[in-house]
Amino acid sequence: MLILAAxxxxxxxxxxxxTKTYQILNLIGGFCCCLTAIVGRQxxxxxxxxxxxxxxxxxVWRVVRRVxxxx
Numbered sequence: 608m609l610i611l612a613a614x615x616x617x618x619x620x621x622x623x624x625x626t627k628t629y630q631i632l633n634l635i636g637g638f639c640c641c642l643t644a645i646v647g648r649q650x651x652x653x654x655x656x657x658x659x660x661x662x663x664x665x666x667v668w669r670v671v672r673r674v675x676x677x678x
Contacts, residue, residue: 627670
């Protein structure tokens, strides 16, 4: 639901993709989905959500680094 909420907010122009909030919602949502997939031994879903989590972590790092550079 967190991933969907971030996507919906971005599509409705209520949240920009290059914000910490958007990236963190994706990170936490992907991580929770990955854990659920691990418990269920759903290997394709583990790969998908694990990748989503790693990419989202990179997105959080990129946004945080950019914000620190502005301040």
